[in-house]
Amino acid sequence: MLKEFKKFISRGNVVELGVGLILATYFGAIVKSFVDDIVMPPIGQLIAGIDFSQLKYKIAEQTLENGTVQPVTINYGVFINNIITFFIVAMAVFMLTRIYNNFLQKKKQEPAAAEAAPTSQEQLLMEIRDAIKQQNSK
Template identity: 60%
Template sequence: MKNLIQEFKKFVSKGNVIELAVGLILATYFGAIVKSFVNDIIMPPVGYLIAGVDFSELTVTVSEKILADGTVETVTINYGAFINTIITFFIVAVAIFSLVKVYNNFMKKEEKKPDPKPVEPSKEEVLLAEIRDLLKK
């Protein structure tokens, strides 16, 4: 058991686990921001353009039941919420694709930086090379 705890501590202390946790937290809040963007900014004008339809309220009623206390219990399929989720997915996919594309381009530019000028060997290195060549003869 003690060995297992030590392995776990070693695993958690690695940088990758911390980076993964930070990435997961950021992704969660990024998703919340995109969902709000779709539901609160994009969908109201789209609904207005198509005759004032609010996608979040689009449903198909499967069954209705009147309870003893007079309330109505309904079972619905909320396809409007599903449409919002699909649009949110596409916006997140485009945002992540763009981010990865920018990152990859940045990394390629970083790799392609050429050395400004080849470094010439020092006098000592030239002398040692000459000595080596003489010893070979």
């Protein structure tokens, strides 16, 4: 069983999948930071200085054991940030996939070799074939 596991884990696809997962995790963190720290502040400024991450709806208050009152909220602003982040990540993945597919298509498209003209021997054989067809059709 240990040998099977070693064989499984050392296969190229598993290693590539692991690397892809790690890169995707950090790519997601970079995009989230891009949305939260770069994209959303100007958008919030354009719509009267609203910070989406602070948008929430208070539905109740909860008293903690130490006596402090904490509001219970629906954080719809964070949800809006996550939707925007999703669309930016989706667009980035789409663009990367498109570039990758274009690269693969260019690599696969090799110039088609022009059909070589028949050799003199092939030409002679074709003439003989055509002559036999003419005799049989008479």
